[in-house]
Amino acid sequence: MNRFQYASPVTKQSAVELLGSGAVVLAGGTDLLSLMKADVATPDLVVNIKEIAELKGLEHSEGSGMRIGALVTIDELLQDSRVQEEYPSLIQAADGIRSAQIRSVGTVAGDLCQRPRCWYYRHGYGLLAMQNGASMVVDGDNRYHAILGNAGPAYFVNPSSFAPALIALGASLKVSGPNGEKEIPVADFFQTPQSEAEKEYKLSDSEIVTQILVPAAAGKANATYEVREREALDWPLAAAAVSLTMQGDQVESAKVVLGHVAPVPWNSDEAAAALKGKAVSASVADDAGKAAVQQAKALSRNKFKIQLARVAVKRAILRAAGMEV
Amino acid sequence: MPEGKRPEETGSGISRRDFFKTSTAGAVSTALISKQGIAAPGEVTKLGPDPVKVKLIVNGKARRLKVEPRVTLLDALRNELDVTGPKKVCDRGTCGSCTVLMDGKPVYACSILAIEAAGNQIVTAEGLGSPDKLHPIQKAFVENDAQQCGFCTPGFIVACQSFLVENPNPSVKEIEEGLGGNLCRCGTYKGIREAVLETAAKGGFDA
The missing domain is CATH 3.10.20.30 (Beta-grasp domain)
Incomplete structure (x- = not known):
């Protein structure tokens, strides 16, 4: 780890003033410290935001939904009884983070801002893993890489556990920066970088996520399903989150978002269309899963992920509808 | 230093x-x-x-x-x-x-x-018990052969202690999920599960 300076502001404004080129935000730190130890992140200044009181707390308000402060930990989210009732998709996503140690300090906002798990990236080859003008991923060990949105130049997968569920629920982020505060839908927060100069999400070096705003989920059935290699701490191989607005026993409208299959959380209008106007059954859910991966293209070693993504979508839909998966 | x-x-x-x-x-x-x-x-x-x-x-x-x-x-x-x-x-x-x-x-x-x-x-782990006065989970680790090389043990002891405070009467599935943040390369998970179950069955301990 390189040497750095450390600061611990108590207001959002001081944090933003400290940030900028060469500075990084430290909250839970579970991802940042790993990146710093690998010399993938080499900041001059680490800005600890954990003492900023206004970034704490999770609140529900009638009608307008939930506000998750940037410092709310995964554990705090899991313990919240109203989240358990209204947002099972968030609880199921949190449940996949199988480490009490990470849940204690890791934050929901930090989950969105964690960097990809791509092993080329983590070993210092950059987000795009280019060598001599060609991607090392395409002919390399790409077994955990993208099956959708993988026309290049990026092949990593978005690592967030919560992003698919938050996008399916229509959540947005509040971001503070030198020009004040702005709100951005979680769906628009992520991007596929086109060059090494770009990041996989739209947050400049001088901005911080301050809040996550989740609309009320009343009347919306929602669920997440992750397919994983093992029970213990690991990132899923494929995941899907769904949010269903029902009319009687028919799906009036649906949002289906896949995780860990593309450089961004992958919104599938095809899967949503396959559900519209139908009563949920195993075969309808399977059709939606099939539709979700229709455009999928395997790299040399990750064909298995297409089937896993299809199953994740199917099971997330069944789980949301309260049916056996 | x-x-x-x-x-x-x-x-x-x-x-x-x-x-x-x-x-x-x-x-x-x-x-x-x-x-x-x-x-x-x-x-x-x-x-x-x-x-x-x-x-x-x-x-x-x-x-x-x-x-x-x-x-x-x-x-x-x-x-x-x-x-x-x-x-x-x-x-x-x-x-x-x-x-x-x-x-x-x-x-x-x-x-x-x-x-x-x-x-x-x-x-x-040093703060939970001492060689003369082992913490109940430490004692249960010894009695259930819950370690081999012992390198993961102090971390597991602390993780088990905090898990049992939150889950005083856990199922095997809850133990496996709740301790998912710790690994043992010797594979002593069976002994660890039994140590946790035994500590819980004996009434746990004061947090």
Whole structure:
């Protein structure tokens, strides 16, 4: 780890003033410290935001939904009884983070801002893993890489556990920066970088996520399903989150978002269309899963992920509808 | 060890001068003073990159040391304070062998900076019991053969303790999921499961 300076502001404004080129935000730190130890992140200044009181707390308000402060930990989210009732998709996503140690300090906002798990990236080859003008991923060990949105130049997968569920629920982020505060839908927060100069999400070096705003989920059935290699701490191989607005026993409208299959959380209008106007059954859910991966293209070693993504979508839909998966 | 000195144990706090640049900071409530680098709104002290004074509270004792901001809690415990229960294995927040309690919650000491942990209550396996008076979960580990090489054991002990506080009467599935943040390369999971079940069956322990 390189040497750095450390600061611990108590207001959002001081944090933003400290940030900028060469500075990084430290909250839970579970991802940042790993990146710093690998010399993938080499900041001059680490800005600890954990003492900023206004970034704490999770609140529900009638009608307008939930506000998750940037410092709310995964554990705090899991313990919240109203989240358990209204947002099972968030609880199921949190449940996949199988480490009490990470849940204690890791934050929901930090989950969105964690960097990809791509092993080329983590070993210092950059987000795009280019060598001599060609991607090392395409002919390399790409077994955990993208099956959708993988026309290049990026092949990593978005690592967030919560992003698919938050996008399916229509959540947005509040971001503070030198020009004040702005709100951005979680769906628009992520991007596929086109060059090494770009990041996989739209947050400049001088901005911080301050809040996550989740609309009320009343009347919306929602669920997440992750397919994983093992029970213990690991990132899923494929995941899907769904949010269903029902009319009687028919799906009036649906949002289906896949995780860990593309450089961004992958919104599938095809899967949503396959559900519209139908009563949920195993075969309808399977059709939606099939539709979700229709455009999928395997790299040399990750064909298995297409089937896993299809199953994740199917099971997330069944789980949301309260049916056996 | 910086300056070749062993940090002395002390119960006293650190002077506010270590934290605040200006005299107006004296008006800041004492609640803020335990954390490093915190000032009143608008007054932010940058610390480091050279070693800075940090006070850690480890197993109930205040310990003063001087470390660079980049030093992790794990390295500070092991290399500066000779608290070697927490082990350095993966050093990437994955294996759990460095698990300690911070304000009662399990954390990976390798993934927290020592400076961040200043003022928090840190408890390691050494703080749970002693060879003469083992903590019930430590005793159950011995009796159920829950270790082989023993390298993961102090982290597992701490993780099991905190798991049992939250889940006094766990199922096997809950044990497997709840301890998913710790790995044992010898594969002594069977003994660990039995140690946790036995401790729970005996009525657990006082948190």
